[in-house]
Amino acid sequence: MCEDEFAERRVEQDEVGALAPGGFDRTIITQIVMPRFGMMASLLIGTVAGSGSHLALAWLAAHGNHDGTDFWTFAIAVSIDSFAYAFASIVLITYMSSLTTTQLASSQFALLTSICALPGSLVAGVSGYFVQWLGFERFFIATSLIGAPAAALCWWVWRRQARTREEATNRCEVAAE
Secondary structure, three states: OOOHHHHHOOOHHHHHHHHHOHHHHHHHHHHHHHHOOOOOHHHHHHHHHHHHHHHHHHHHHHHOOOOOOOHHHHHHHHHHHHHHHHHHHHHHHHHHHHHHHOOOHHHHHHHHHHHHHHHHHHHOOHHHHHHHHHHHHHHHHHHHOOOHHHHHHHHHHHHHHHHHHHHHHHHHHHHOO
């Protein structure tokens, strides 16, 4: 969907490419954040960053110059989107890898990634109609709201895991006495 907006703004492919280097910097930042804040907090950060990236694209739709001359508005929005996507992807892959067993890792990982990709695949076919109906600005605001249930689920799992760990610690302490 971003490509359609970029085409409408007459942004050249080399400008897009200049803003999306290999992603090595994003990987390093993710490797700093995950150990410091933990897996579930990183997942929550990735979810919020993903929603924020859609808001950046809505900002681009609202404030970008439609004749292709407002490069910095474009650069900021695309950089936010690119960073958020890379961060969230790395964290999600790491989390899904922690859910698999060594013996069945490839099958389980394939199933998990397919389940994660399914909603986007189903919506992608009709998203153009929504853009025509809502316009790019409202479309990206609406897609940013999709992150709210994901963030709520992430927060709930995070709290539940903390409670489960606490209960297990209490049981171990009682058993040791």
